[in-house]
Amino acid sequence: MKKISKYLFILMVGGAMFTLSCTNLDEEVYSSIPLDDFFRTEADVLMNAGRAYTKLQRFPEEQRLWSLMQNASDEMVIPGRDDGLWWEQGRWDELHTHHFNPTNKILRQSWEFVFEGVSACNEVLYETETTPIQFEGKERILAEIRVLRALFYYWGIDNWGNIPYSVDFTDRELPEQKDRVFMFSFVEKEILDNVEKLQTMPGPDYYGRVTKGMAYTLLAKLYLNAETWIGQNMYQKAVDACDQVIALNAYSIEDDYFANFKVYNEASVENIFVIPNHTVYTKDRMYWYTLTLNDASRATFNFKGEMWDGFVLEPPFFNKYAENDVRRKSFLFGQQYDKAGNPIYFIEQGDTAWFAYTPTIGNYKARGRWEGARCCKYEYQENLEYYVNDMENDFVLFRYADLIYTRFEALWRLGRAGEMINDAHLMKIRTRAGLEPYNVSQLNAEELLDEFGREFAWEGRRRQDQIRFGVWGNTWWNKPASDANARLFPIPQTALSANPKLKQNDGF
Amino acid sequence: MKAIDIHSFCKAYRFFLIAALFSLLAPALMAQQGSRMVKGKVSDFNTGESLPGVNVSVKGTQSGTVTNIDGLFELSLSGEPVLLFSFVGYTSQEVASKGLNTIDVRLKPTVESLDEVVVIGYGLTTKKEVTGSIASVKTEDFNKGSYNNPMGLLQGKVAGLSITKPDGADPMAGYQILLRGTNTLTSGQGPLIIVDGVAGMDLKNVSFEEVESVDVLKDGAAAAIYGTRGSNGVIIITTKRAKTGISKVEYSGYLSIQVNPRMVENLNAEQFTDAIMKYAPEKAGSLYGANTDWFKEITRAMPVSHRHNLAISGGNETFSHRTVFFVDQSEGLLRDNASNNYLLKTNIQQKTFGGKLSLDYNISYGIRDYKPANYDMFYQAFIRNPTSPVYDPGNSYTGGYTLISGMDYYNPVAMLNERTRTGKTDDAGINVRANLQLTPTVSWVNMVSVERSNWEELYYRTKYYPSRLGTGGEAEISNGRSSDLQYESTVNYRYEKNQHQVQLLGGYTFEEVQANNSYMVNTGFDTDIYGPHNIGAGSGLGEGTASMGSYKEKSRLISFFGRATYNNSDRFLAALSLRREGSSRFGANNKWGWFPSASIGWRMNNEAFMKNIAWLNDLKLRIGYGITGNQDIGNYKSQILMGRAGKFYYNGTWINTYQPVSNPNPDLKWENKHEINAGIDFAVLKNRLSGTIDMYYRKSTDLLYTYEVSVPPYLYKELFTNVGTISNRGVELSLKGVAVRTENFNWTSILTFAYNKNRLDKFTNEEFTNDSYDLGWIGGAIGVNSQKLREGQSLGTFYGPVWIGLDELGKDLFKNANPVGQVNPEDWEVIGNAFPDFTLGWSNMFSWGDWDMSIAMRASIGGQVLNTYRLYYENWGGIGLNNVVLSQYENPEFTGNARYSSKYVEDASFLKVDNISLGYNFALESKYISRLRMYATAQDVWTLTGYKGLDPEVNLGGLTPGIEYLSYYPRTTLLTLGVQVSF
Missing domain, CATH: 1.25.40.390 (Serine Threonine Protein Phosphatase 5, Tetratricopeptide repeat)
Structure with a gap:
C-alpha cells in the first residue's frame, strides 16, 4: 500500500506537470506590425x-x-x-x-x-x-x-x-x-x-510622383542614349517622346534659372520630376551645403553646424562659363561676404586672412582650405545643422530644359537642328543665362557638351553626356586617359559574391 | 496588472496554484508515514571540541539544520534518510539514520574535501560523484580585495574561464566572461548566470561579500541540462543563506583609493613644442604657448570609494533569516563619473509540516545611482594640442573655452563641464522556493521568481557643448522597465539498494521576459537652467526636430527536462540528461530542440587493485558528451514585420510609409554546440595535492550570421541565417596544493593552465559561397579592415601588409610592396591572432599565526593586439592639430604617414600581478566580538609585458577581438583598507 501511494504520487506530480504546463511559444509583437495584420x-x-x-x-x-x-x-x-x-x-x-x-x-x-x-x-x-x-x-x-x-x-x-x-x-x-x-x-x-x-497633368496632388511627363522624359533619355548603349539609332523616337511631353502644354522654361532650385521650388513650372525633400522628414538625404562649403561660409548663410568641406568644382570646368553667364553663380568663388554683406576675414597670427574661394587648386592631394569653387546652385536656407536638419529644396531629377535639350541634341544628331533653332523654349534657356541664342553654325559636339555641362552642372547628368559625346576616356584635370571599359562601372564585389550568376564587366 | 499579460501567464499561474495546493495537502496525505526526531552532537575528530554551525542536511534535499553553539542539533525526519554533515574545513560525512535516534559525529579536518558539495543544474552532488567538468570555487579560494561584481572573485581561479575588464577603472564596468573560446558568431557570448537558483540575475545586485561558492559548469555534459542557454557555460552562484541557531551580525567595510592612473602617453607641451620645431617646423602656427595637461584637467587626483556590507542572521529551526544591507559609493577617475549602489536583501527559511515542507524566500531591492563616463573625453584629451590653453575667456560663442576647428576635435574640458548625465536603476526581486518531501525518497520543488527593474537616464548638453555650438541646448530623457517571470518545478527521486544508488530528476521551467523603453529628445532651449527637467521648453518640438520613441518586446522560454544519475559503490558513476526546450525567438518551423547529454566516471582508487596505494587519495576518470544551444539572438528575427520607412509626399502631404523591416527567415533555428570532454580528477599525499585535467573538443553548428544576399530577390542585402561551424579544442589543468603546513605557517597554492584553439571550420554552403568577410574596421584616416572571417582560420586573425623596417628616408618598407610602395590587399598576409596560446593563473594564500596574505597572478602567452593609438599617432603627419604618442618622440626616425601594417600588431603576452592582500586576525577574548580582521589590498598592481599600448588585456569577445580602440578608460591601481567584524 505504501509503495502504491508512492508511485501514485510520482504519477500525479508528473502528470500535473505535463498536462498543465504552458507550451505556447508564439511571439507577441508590440512595436512593429506583423505582415498578416498590415493590409487592412x-x-x-x-x-x-x-x-x-x-x-x-x-x-x-x-x-x-x-x-x-x-x-x-x-x-x-x-x-x-x-x-x-x-x-x-x-x-x-x-x-x-x-x-x-x-x-x-x-x-x-x-x-x-x-x-x-x-x-x-x-x-x-x-x-x-x-x-x-x-x-x-x-x-x-x-x-x-x-x-x-x-x-x-x-x-x-x-x-x-x-x-x-x-x-x-x-x-x-x-x-x-x-x-x-x-x-x-x-x-x-x-x-x-x-x-x-x-496622371496626365502635373499638379500639387501629383508632385514628386511618376506622371506622364516624367515617363516620356525618361523614355526620351533612354532613346537618346540608345546608340551608345545598344548601338541603335533611335533619335527620331527620342524626338517623338519629347513631343509627347511638349504636347501636354504643362511645362515651360522658368524666367529665372535659380527658381528651379529654391528652397521652396515646388512652384517651378520647369521641373518635371523631383524628389521632394523636407528639412526633417528627409534628413540625411540632401546635405550638399556641408559636403561642399568650408566652415567659414557659415557666416554667409547663417548655418549652425560644422561644414565638411569636401566636394568642389573641378577647376577647368569653371572656365567653361563666360563671365556674364548667369549660371556661373551656381558656384561660390572670390571674396565671401557675411549675411549683412561685409567681407569675411580672420586675424591669424597677426595677419589678416581674407576669406575667398579660388576656382583653382594648387595640389590635388593637398588642397588648401579655401581652394576650389563651391556649389550654391540650390538655395541654402538658414540655420542648417547636419545633426538636426537638412536642405528642404526638392531635388530635381528631370526638368523641362533637360527635355528641350534632349530633343535638340537628337535633332542635331539627325542633322535637323535647324528645325528647332528658333524654338522659344530653346532660346529662353540661353537668354535667361544672359547669353545669345544659338545659330546653327555655332553648333558642334564640343559646344553642345559644354553647354549641357553649364546648364546641368552637378545635376547628375554629366557622366552620361561625356560618354555619349565620346570624351569619357580623355585626360582631364589630374585624370589620365581611361580605358573604354571604364564607360561601365564594375559590379560591386559584394553583389558578385551574393549572386554567382553575375559575371563581372569586362576589364575589371 | 496590465503589465503582466494575464492570458499568457495563466497556465503557469494555474500550475503553480495547483502545485501550492499539493504542497498543502501532501503532508496531510502523508501523515500516516509519521516523523521522528533525531538529535546528536558534532565534534572535531582530533580534539573532541564541539563544532557549532555544522550543516546537518537530509541528503538529496534542501532540508536540514545547523548545530548550535555547543555542537548540538535536533532534526525531525520522515523515513530513514541519509544525513549529510558538512562544515567548511572538514570532511563531510554521511550517516544512515536508519534505526538511530541519536547520532554523534566526529568530523575530520581536511585540506581538500572530496565530499565538498558541488552545485549542478537543479540540484547538489558531491565532488567525488561529479562526472561532468565542473569547477567549484569556495570562499577560502576567492580573490581578496574589493569588487563591484562577484566575478572579480574568480579571476584566474578557473582554468578556461577568462574574466577580464576591458573598460579598466570605470566604476560602471562589468567583467567580460568567456569560457573555452568563442563558440558563436553573432549570438551572446556571456555564460548563463544563476544566482541561488534564479537564472539571468544582474550581478550588480549580488554583494561579493555574500558569495559562498561559485560553480562553473564547463562542458556540454554538465551544461546540457540548461539547454539553449548552456553553450557559453553556466555559472552558479550560491550566496550565504539563513541558518538556524546563532544570532549573528557581520560587518565588512573598506575604503579604497585609486592611484597611479595609466593613460595612453602623449607629449607634454614642452616635448610638443620641441617636436614641432625639429620635425614639423611648418606647423609652428599650431604652437599656442600654454602648457596644458589635458588628462589632468578632466580627471580626479585620487578617486575614493567606500563600501559597507552589514549582514544580520539568526532564527530557530523552523524560521530563520539572513538580511544584508550594503552601500557602495565609487568615484571614477573621470571627474564626473561615479556609481553608487545600495542593496537590501533578505533570505528567510521556514520549515513547516514537521519539516516536510521547507520554504526559502528571497527578497531583494537594489538601487544604483550613477553618472556614466564618456570615453571619448580621454581620446580628446590625448589628441588635443597641449600648448592650447583650456579657456578663452573672451570667446562668447564657445562659452569661454578655447576652440580649435577640426573634425571630431573637441575641448574635453568643455565636454565635461557642459553636460550632465545621470542615471538610476531600481531592481526588485522576489522568489519563493517550496521543497516538499513527499516520501522519504521523493521530493518536489516549486519555485516562482519575479524580477522587475526600472531605469532612467537624464542627459543634458548645454549650448556650449563643443559639438553643439551655435545651437540651443539638447535634453534627453530615456527610461525603461523590464520584468522576468520564472517558474520551475522539479521532482527528485532517490533509490538505494545494495551498492546501487540512483537519483532521478524531472522538471519543467517557464520563463517570460518583457522589456519596454521610451525616450524623448528636445533641442533649442533658451536657458540651460532647466537642464533636462523641463523638456517641453525647447523649440525643437515646434520645429519638428524633437524626437521620441518607445519600444516593447517579450520572449518566452519553456522546457521539460530529466536527469538520471547512477553510483555503483563510489566506483562507477554515470549521468544522463535530456532537455526539450522551446524559445519564442525561433522560426515557426524550428521552435523546439532536444539537448541530451551523457557522462560516466570511474573512481579507480576505489578499485581493489589500487586500494593499497597509500599516497593516492582519489583518482577519477571522466568522460562526457553533451549538446547545448544558444538562443541569445534577440527577439522577432524570424518574422515578417512591417515597420516605418520614412515619409513620402502624397497628394500634398507627407505620409508615413511602411516596409518589411528585414528579410524574414522562418527557418531560423538554434545554434547547437556538441562537446566531448574527458577529464581526470586526482588527489594525492593525504589530499595535500589535488588537481583536475580536462580535454575538450566543442563544435558549434548551424551558426547564425548575417550573410550578404542578392537584392533582388531579397529585399535587403543581409539575411540572418544558420550556416557555419566553429570548433574549439583545448586542455585545462588546475592544481591545488598545500606547499607548507606547519603549526602556524600554511602556504596553499592554486595553479591553473588553459590552452584553447579556435577554428572557423565552415562558413559557406550551396547558397552562401563567400568564404571570407572583412571585419575589424579601423576607421578615420586609416580606413581598413584589419581582420577577416575566413574558413579554416581562427577568429580574430589579423591580416595586413608585413612591415619589414624603415628605408633610409624613414618610410615604411613592406614585404611584397607594389611599385608605389604599398601592398595590394590580395597580397596581405596573416600578421597575428588575438587569442593567446595559453593562459595561466597562480594564486598563493599564506597564513602565519594571526596574519594572512595572498598574491594572485595571471599570465597570457601568445596572442596579438592591434595598437590603434600607435597606428594613428606614431607619426609626425598629424602633429599640430593633434598630439602624438610619446614613442614617436622617443624614436623619431619614422617620417612616413600612418599606414596599417604588422608594425602595429603587437605581441600581447603579459604577466599581471592582480592582487596582493595582507590581513591580520585579532585574537579577541571579547564576549561580543567573535571575529575581527583588518586587511590591506592592492589590486592591478603590476604588469610585465612587451606591449607598448595601455593594456595588453583587451576585449577578446565578439567577432573582432584583440583591438585596443581609441576610446578607452584608463587603468589605475586600487588600494583598499578594510575591516571584517562578526558580533
Missing part, C-alpha cells in the same frame, strides 16, 4: 506603395549614385585636403581617375540604391496586386511603381550595363544577368505599357 485598408496599401518612392530619396547622398556619377565626371572632384582629410584611402581618387575598384564603397552603395529600389518596387507590386482591397486609382499606383522600377533599371543600364533582372517578388531564385539590349527593351516596354495609365 486603402491607406495601408498606399503606405506600403509609398516606400518605393522613399527609396529614391537617397539618390543625392554623399555616397550614393549621384555622387558616384558626379565624381567620375569632369564636373566635380574631392581632392585630398592639406590636413589629410577627405583622401579616405583614395576611394574618391579611384572614381576621379576611373580606376574603379569593385570593392569601392560609393560604388557598392550606388548599386544597393538601384537594386534595393528594384526589389522594393517588386514587393510593392506584389502586395498591391494581391491584396483584395480595391480602390480608385489602384491601377495608376501600379503603373507608377512599374515606371519607377523602370527608372531604377535605367540607372542600372546606364552605369553597369549587364545587370540582374528580377520582376517577380515571389520568384526566390537568384536573378539572371541580362545585357543592355534585353534590359533596354524591357524598360522601353514597361514605360510604353504603363504611360497611358499615369
